[in-house]
Amino acid sequence: MEKITPVDIQHKSFKKALQGYDRTEVDGFLDEIIETLEDEAQHRAALEAEIADLKERISHFKAMEESLQNTLVLAQRTADETKASAHKEADLIREKARLEAEREIANYNDAIAEVRREHQLTVEANEKARSELRSLLMTHLALVEKVAPPVLSQDAVPSDAAAGASKAVQSAGKPNGERIDVTAKPASKKSDPPSDDTTRITVY
Numbered sequence: 001m002e003k004i005t006p007v008d009i010q011h012k013s014f015k016k017a018l019q020g021y022d023r024t025e026v027d028g029f030l031d032e033i034i035e036t037l038e039d040e041a042q043h044r045a046a047l048e049a050e051i052a053d054l055k056e057r058i059s060h061f062k063a064m065e066e067s068l069q070n071t072l073v074l075a076q077r078t079a080d081e082t083k084a085s086a087h088k089e090a091d092l093i094r095e096k097a098r099l100e101a102e103r104e105i106a107n108y109n110d111a112i113a114e115v116r117r118e119h120q121l122t123v124e125a126n127e128k129a130r131s132e133l134r135s136l137l138m139t140h141l142a143l144v145e146k147v148a149p150p151v152l153s154q155d156a157v158p159s160d161a162a163a164g165a166s167k168a169v170q171s172a173g174k175p176n177g178e179r180i181d182v183t184a185k186p187a188s189k190k191s192d193p194p195s196d197d198t199t200r201i202t203v204y
Contacts (some may be wrong), residue, residue: 006034
């Protein structure tokens with residue numbers, strides 16, 4: 001069934017009949033109906049326009065919500081990637097620091113080993129020099145004992161010469177504190193054995 005519009009009512013005509021309704025009252029009532037329908041049509045049009053505007057706003061809000069949702073997803077993804085990258089970079093920094101520390105420790109160990117080797121070589125060189133000096137002094141002592149007279153009185157050896165010989169022999173010692181004591185034993189009495197009347201050299 002088709003809907004009746006205010007225009008349909010306005011152009012509606014009725015047949016005349018005996019004992020029918022008052023034409024004036026019918027026309028007045030129809031005019032009221034037309035006015036009411038026109039008001040309702042305007043109100044309905046306004047409501048439809050408002051509904052269309054609300055739908056458009058809802059559509060806009062839905063688009064904004066979708067955009068915000070995508071933005072949140074992208075932000076979360078970016079945050080996760082940034083966090084993972086930060087963890088990876090921190091791991092790389094720790095690994096680099098560990099390798100650097102191990103390299104420094106290895107260098108220190110190498111330096112310590114080198115110092116120990118140099119110290120050992122110095123000790124061995126000192127021992128060798130001491131042994132050579134001791135051998136040299138023993139050789140000179142043997143030569144002195146072989147050439148020296150059997151009895152040497154204290155008066156026959158000038159004190160200046162004895163002091164000079166002692167100082168010269170002591171100066172032949174090593175810088176590491178090795179001391180050579182050279183003393184001239186006084187001439188013994190006739191009752192002492194001749195073998196004791198020799199110069200004494202002590203190596204410390």
